[in-house]
Amino acid sequence: MAEYDLMPKLVGHLDRHMIFPLLEFATGQIPEDDDAKAREITKAKYELLKTTNMTDFVGNLKAELEDLDEVPAEFNDMRQKVLTRLSQFEEDTSKITDLLGREEVVNNLRSDKVANLEFLKKEHEVTIDMVNALYEFGNFQYSCGNYGAAAELLYQFRVLSTDNDKVAAATWGKLASEILITNWEGAVEELTKVKESIDSRLFNNPLAQLKSRSWLIHWALFPLFNDEGSRDTILDLFFSPPFINTIQTSCPWVLRYLAAAVITGRGRTRNSGQHQKQLKDIVRIVKQEAYEYSDPVTDFVRALYIDFDFEEAQRQLSLADELLRADFFLFSAADSFLDAARHLISESYCKIHSRIDIKDLSTRLGLDQDEGEKWIVNLIRDTRVDAKIDYKEGTVVMNHPPSSVYQQVIERTKGGFFRTQVLSAAVAR
């Protein structure tokens, strides 16, 4: 499975702090006795967080790496420094945070940022430097690992600042903070804000747009696989033309997550039509990108929907299952993926076949015969296919009614009346 490990590709598009959970997960994956590997990952963690302000943690890592009993002295110094800076920042921002905490001040704030700043300046002697200090402080807090505080500070900064560049940066920062404190609702909110800012602010710079979008896509994976509620929004975002193009152009490996998300979304979306559409899109894109990226998940899609090779699909499915269980984002979705994928196989199988041997289908789905029968009954009930089980023969018989000619004629002539009306209206004008 090592060749399908996306870690090296993902880390390039993630923030330091977000990579950490990935490394944690990797630690969990390695076998107990593989010390060298564990050490390697600890080293990676250390290198990763070295530049952050989480001195205690980094110090511990260092101690672990070098088998020291105590945290090396330099980390204590650094810790001191960080603490001084922290208090310094607190001092700098105390006034403004205090102000923003006061009911009557907040009530006076309006939606117009300039006016707000004007108001604060006049009434409470707030300077622009103080506002900017909020930003710095937020940045610092984030670096220390106090994501909640950072989110709060950046939020306050954003309310007041008129500096567009910094606001955009603050939005990214807030998104990161929300993700790291697993506040998914907030994260999705920020996600849309970042998306809008990319659309409007970088309008004239396609390359920067592309880059920002690929970052955003990677960040969005966190809420996508962790929060049921945000899934539809994010999938819609991913399937919007600019983002799907970004995936195709700069980060095709995201297709694994996209495909997995669509497949697992089978039973969950209320709107089955939309699911069908997404499935169709993903099939199309997987086909297009086959030359650039493939892994068991996309191969499964390919085998099932492009080559109609059910045996291959089955093989890929078992590979994909293994893969999913080793993937940070997907391991929790592995079971539902397997289930949904089985559904898709049998759905497609039933569509093409008119008589199926239950035993054969069961092995194809990796189930025993009784389970298989139950499975098929459920399937018939769920998908409302026109099928019956012939128990004596041990087969399922499908009935595929041909599409009616009359229906076709009706379809074709449906728009005619309306168009004629438009036509006559145009003539009359």
Added chain:
Amino acid sequence: MSKFFAGGDSSSESSSDEEELYSEEEEEKPKGQAEDSSEEDSDEDDEDESEEDSDDEGAGKTGASRFLRGDSSDSEDSDEERVKTVKSAKDKRFGELEAIIKAIDNGRKINDWGSISSEFDKLNRQAPKIGEGKQIPKVYIKALVELEDFMNETIAKQKVTPKKMNATNARGLNAVKQKVKKITKDYQDQVDSFRKDEDAFMESEDEVPEPKVKKSKPTDLYLDETTAAEAANDEGFAAVGKGGKVLQFTPESILKHLRGILESRGKKNTDRLEQIKIMEKLLEVANTPTCPCGAGSTTSTMPLDQWKAAEKDLQSLFEILEKNKDHIVIEGAEEWEDDDKPPTVGEGEKYLKVPGSIVSYVERLDDELTRSLQAIDPHTSEYIERLSDEGNLYNTIFQGMLYYEHLQKDSTLQIPQDSVNRIVMRRLEHVYFKPATVVKILEENAWKNAPADAESAVTPAEGIIRARAMLCQIYFLALHDEYYKARDMMLMSHLQESINNFDVLTQILYNRTLVQVGLCAFRKGLVYDAQNTLQEICGSGRQKELLAQGVMIQRYSQVSPEQERLEKQRQLPFHMHINLELLECVYLTCSMLLEIPLLAQTGSSPDIKKRVISKTYRRMLEYHERQIFTGPPENTRDHVMQASRALAAGEWKKSITFVHSIKIWDLMPDTEGIKTMLSKQIQEEGLRTYLFTYAPFYDTLSVSTLATMFELEDRKVAAIISKMISHEELAAALDQVSATVIFRKGVELSRLQSLALTLSDKAAALIETNERTLEQRTQGTANAFDRRGQNQRGGHRGGRGGRGGGRGGGGNTGPRQAGGTQFTGGALGAAVRG
């Protein structure tokens, strides 16, 4: 190889280059009378040259004098008088003199220096008699100068050709050389004055053979000395170095000479060859490297040896520039005004700027090579010989590029980016169509010659150059089987949208690239993509024209000679051609693989809309089917057609045999691989065709029967059938238990049903037509139809509209838009644009 050949060659060439020589008409008259064709050709070269370097001061001057006829007519009159007096008085002696000159002329023609030498002696004895010590006859001067020219020419030739002159000739030549040198010095004044009104003189005396007098004063003076030095060198008296006579060629006088040359450059009848010689000498003598700027004048329409000389000159120019980094050649630098002093580096300035444009020189050289390659029959060894010069040229271009990049590093110079772009482009255009191994060799050679400290950086470019560079890269990628990269780049470039706005050459390059991408897709086995990509070029039936590989002879077309000539000029040299027969073969094979199943499908169910993939292919197929007797296939087309028929009848094996027996596949790399790929495709398409054709006659078919019939695996057969069922191409279902295909009954429509369907189609078409009519009437101003876009109807509009670039632009290529949308990954490029 005589000069006559060389001359004839280039004169025919230059006549095909009329548009460049817009002033050539002026030359028409002398040309007709001229005896010595090599001289004549150099005249033209000069004209050519004067244009090329029109930024030079000298050209400006001459241009003025040429057009200010008023001025010269005065001197003309007076001249005529004078000449007439001379004539009447010394008629007889004059006649003798002319006879001698004629003899010299004859001697020249056969290159017989022995006789020339003796005649020249006679001439020298005779001349003073006429002139009676005070006036030297014009004819004499003329002959003198003419001889001198020829002498120099011969010496020059002597250097180039390894063949040695025979002893008599050599002796004669030497004698003449010495004498000429002496005499010209004696009559220096006359020669000079003669030089001044030579034009007038010539025109007044039509009976005299076309005069060949050239060189302005300083040049002449210089020439004598050079000749001496040269002679010395040639004879092995190398001891006479710069020290002796040549001593006076200090940098000061060199400047003077140069100025003289520059000024005379644009004039009628200035001998280019000679000038080149002088320049070479100058280069040798120059101790400051200021002079090389003149070397640029060496590029022009030229026969082989001249081209080579020019190429060498350019090389040495680069060497000199490399050695003397404080001298730079730059466009638009100021001319050094003072001839007498050597130019020095000015206060506070880092460089000594020399006017000139290296990129123009290089481009010119390149163009010349292309032109001569166009003219040479590609099947001769001469072509290959000439082609070998490309390597040298490539090196030169490469050096030029390095030089520019070197200049660019100094921002104070403000070298326009444009020059670098142009030169990089030239370099690219020499390599893009070549396989990697060849390119590697070229590169190695180039770097070998490059100075060690040179570095090359990729430079960004704008507009048309960028487009061309991209196309070259795509072409190269496609040539090396990097289909996806090439395709993605093609899409990302968005060129298909804007290619119509580019010039014809770029459009041709675009077409070439498109074709190459198509061929690449075919090699990869992507039949559908290949067909789509090639459709536009091959479906038009104008491949030759679109790829600039030959002019189509069209029966009813009205092409003015002007257009035809332009088109001829655009033709690519043979070594760059894409094999058209191979192209056609690939295109037809792809079309077959797509069309035959489609035909079978539409044949069995009349309600499916008649979709045509390739009109060209259909037409050929129909023609083929109409024939009563079909003989064994002779050409590629026959093979594909017979293969098509076999495939349509389900005889896939026969089809494979036909396709495999096409000989041209041998030209593809990995022929066996291609054939295997084709066999596989034919098997699969054969199965599909079979199912489409015979499905109505079966109730069930066993999968294993089908598998044995088409020699495919059971699994593959099942997969193909599944695909067809899933795409609703086949009304059937698989029975897993008995491993059979069950064809659904009742799918065939009754007469009434199919008629109803047809009726509904017709109704839809009627509405469509109505809408279109109204749209035409209102010129599209009626916005009422905006809705239709949302309804996803009326998509046929506009699709065809693009065609109509027509013949006007010669190689214009018709609809581009279509080409772009055919790529399935159309969304790709949009990512960048958002």
